[in-house]
Amino acid sequence: MHSFEAVSDIIHTNVQAIYDLVRSNFGAVEAGILLGSGVIFYVLARRGRRSSTRLKGPSSGNLFFGVIPQLMKAPDSGDIYEAWASQYGSVFSVPGILGSRRIVLTDMKTVAHFAARETYGYVQNPRAKHFLEKFIGRGLFWAEGDSHKRQRRALNPAFTNAAIKNLTPIFFDSAYKAKAAWDAILESGPPDGAVIEVQLWMNHISLDTIGLAGFSHDFGTLGGKTSAIGEAFDSIATKSSFFDTATFMLSFIIPIFGRIPTARRLLLKEMTKTMRSLGDKFLASSGESVSTDKSVIGLLVKSASAEKISHEEVSAQINVLLLAGYETTSVSLTWALIELSRNPAIQTKLREELLQLGRDPTWEDLNNHGSFLDAFTCEILRVHPPLPEILRMAAEDDILPLAEPIETADGKLVDTVFVRKGTMVTLPIQCINRSEVFWGADGRVFNPDRWLDETNGVDKQRAQEIQGYRHLLTFSDGARICLGKVFAVTEFKAVISVLLRNFTFELPNGPETPIGRHRNFLPRPKVEGEAGYDVPLKIRHYVAPE
Template identity: 60%
Template sequence: MSNLSSFPAISDTPLDAIFHVLPSNLGAADAGIYLSSGAILYILWRRFVRRQSTRLKGPPTTLGSYLFGILPFLRNVPDVGAVFEGWAAQYGEVFSVPGILGSRTIVLTDPRAIAHFSATETYSYIGTPPFKRFNRKLLGEGLFTSEGDSHKRQRRALTPAFSNVAVKDMGPIFFDSAYKAKAAWDAMLEAEPSEAMILEVQLWMNHISLDTIGLAGFSHDFGTLTGNISNIASIFDAFGSQQSAWDIAILLLSLIVPAVDNLPTTRQTLFNQLTKEMQNLGREFMNNANTDKSIMGLLMKSSNSATISQEEVMSQIKFLLVAGYETTAISLTWALVELCRNPDIQTKLRNELLCSGDPTWEELTAYGSYLDAFTCEIMRMHPPLPEIERMAAQDDFLPLSAPIQTADGDFVNEVLVRKGQYVKLSIDCINRSEKLWGPDAKVFNPARWIDESNGVDQQRAKELQGYRHLLTFSDGPRICLGKVFALVEFKTVISVLVRNFTFEFPNGPDTEITRRMGMLPRPGVAGEAGYDVPLRIRHYQSY
């Protein structure tokens, strides 16, 4: 490992040194000589010393724009992960892409570099300014937006609420939501003249997820599964409608000029409405808070002991609502999509689940079942969060698994990242990389998880850290605190629905499903507006 002290820090420029030693009694002429010399030294420093940060290969700046970098280009790409994978093969497993205002963003696909990056998040790598602005405005000063010691303290306070014991106690809530959906579908099918109905399943997955996180998170029943209309649910759903050119332009421009984010757009109006609704919900909980076994009820015990402030509790409520609702609803919808794409997988999963009644806690958390394999493959192929982008808080060296060739033609075993540079992980790319997962990486194949000695462990993916060699839940200090909650909820809902219903696309198994931009990317039918996913549903009947 190179010694960072041998490189000048960003602030330690020759011009700084000139000012520090400039005598106070100099005449104008002598001062001019000193300053001219300092300017020359500064130019030389910028040209020969400052550029000692590793110059990486990558797609040319002309692929993007000077103002917005590669973002406009990627908006029109159907599979961003595959594009990054192609660049990694062409330029090396660590490369750079055009960033905003002519900068370059470093992209990591090397497992060793990813492990180092993940292990040092919240201290060496922190949220980017646009990320912080957006999330602090929406969520406040909570776990998601905090860094360093503050993040560590808040995470410690939240950990008991997401322990295995706590999540196990929430199991009845997961089953209750799933069976409420089943009851509603049973009634709808009985009213149908035929044995099947067309159902927009993403809306129902939203209902399941919202009602579950409301009850498990802060003992609030949104009641959407029983017909209640929730303002928060309506706002979330509205984020899936297609954005206008004005919305997109303002969103991009806000990355450079933050003030424009306050200009009136449809997205900004929804954003303000969502913030208001979440604040009202948070205040309602805080006014009636008790120490029940909900996530926030357990957290209140920590806040009462001054471990976490009331403002931070309010922020956690908002974050829990956004993260717990959106990500699980997306994963459940993709699960139903894959069952329609792969009828043989649907049959195999159903046959396993029909062997017993509701799965136990031990069955929901054990490895080796087909339900577990199906869950892992959904998390691999369809991560709700497609990428992670951070900013270096200090100069750092990223170690590499194997040498790469720089833009200068040199081969290096580590990459110097300068303070202020952006670093990106494309989760879509890494989770589905053929170099990491083998030639069938783009194929939905739960079998790879059944016997990992002949599957995952035979691939380079085993070099990756994180849950089951995946980056879906991130890794290191920022690994998703609620991953057990999310996985158990997901398995519970799938176990109930697949045992009782069959799923298929109305227009056949070749129906193309693509991603639509919402709060997070959601599935939607290609060529259709919004993110409706209509499926034909029947009662399962064994003969």
């Protein structure tokens, strides 16, 4: 802070003490004059306070939503961000809601600085934080600073390699339940296979798995049962209109919009009730078997006392696990089946590796970073991150370092960017994960071999500048790097290994079938022209060649 501003803030925070001091030595009139001068000094200082560095960036003709409609309508927001980075520099600004602007980071030195200061220096927008508190409670998604650190420590025992290894049989069990259901469909269908809408089944696998591994509860959706929480997720995905989406976004800037009883708002309210009801049920059952429960919530209950985690915070973690464990894994598994259908050669190569094992992969197999299964998994995470971007607010003034200088909107060459408190900052995960700057000329191409062959054109040195999991930002980085990343990757590999050894997959209208996006909590893939977020695939039993 500049000295001028420092003096003004001292006056502001100590106004009564200064008044009393002057009055005791001079008088009320003199004190009033001096105090009035101080107030004017403070106002002028605040008005003259340094603004964020003026950065280059695109303009927008949309006064209300800035570039948000452009990003939402695009088949791929990552491509748009990369084009802007190429045109305006590695750190640039874009128009936001109601004339605001936000800063976009694609410089790796800047991203590392941002990640290191998250939860303290970069936080949720107050309205976003309020929404999270109302929707899922004061859990890990909501928490920041010391609260976030404390809650994360309490959850750590549930996400060690040993704990996840104990849960791995649940992952395989869910996959085999899906296999049994598909076997029944194929046996009663035509001899050349059946068209199955796979995204619904990936939802079932994800929900049943997080139920058993997370809470020792069987939702039973793979066996044909209906689930209130599954229906709630589906309703949010299929029943939200443009008006719902617009008022929802505006509510983060103008709180009154959050009071409009739209269909989306009412659905979210019902979903909150459903999740909290389930949370109370899970906590009750975990408390009864706290000594033997190996689920995530069971282990959390055991560590809650030592880390001073309240009942409210433990309950909120259930909602966090439901959202993170259900939605993200389902999206990734669906993208995996789409890419296998688009790329028959990759499908064959991966199946051959899995069949050579002659059994289900062991824990060591699942964690073999030299396998094609691992390469395929990393490429899905790279090209199709479930969360395409992260938005945070600067909690205090900050100076962002740059790996390479950029030219500002004023034409100056700078190697740092000043960010004023309250400025919104975006980390475009999808853009960086697929950027040609870091991943080479084929950065947008789905190519698992890049993880095995160091001579295929990838600039390894540039890719290694990315500090996240396996040089990806899919699980974020820094203090908020996803605690359940090993859980998610292990479940993904276990499910794919079972399905691919037993079935073949293809898009009914061929590998070039257009794949679009459906907006939900997270963007979901969908076959263009299909209802909702349907992804119908032609599935057959795999028969080994003689």
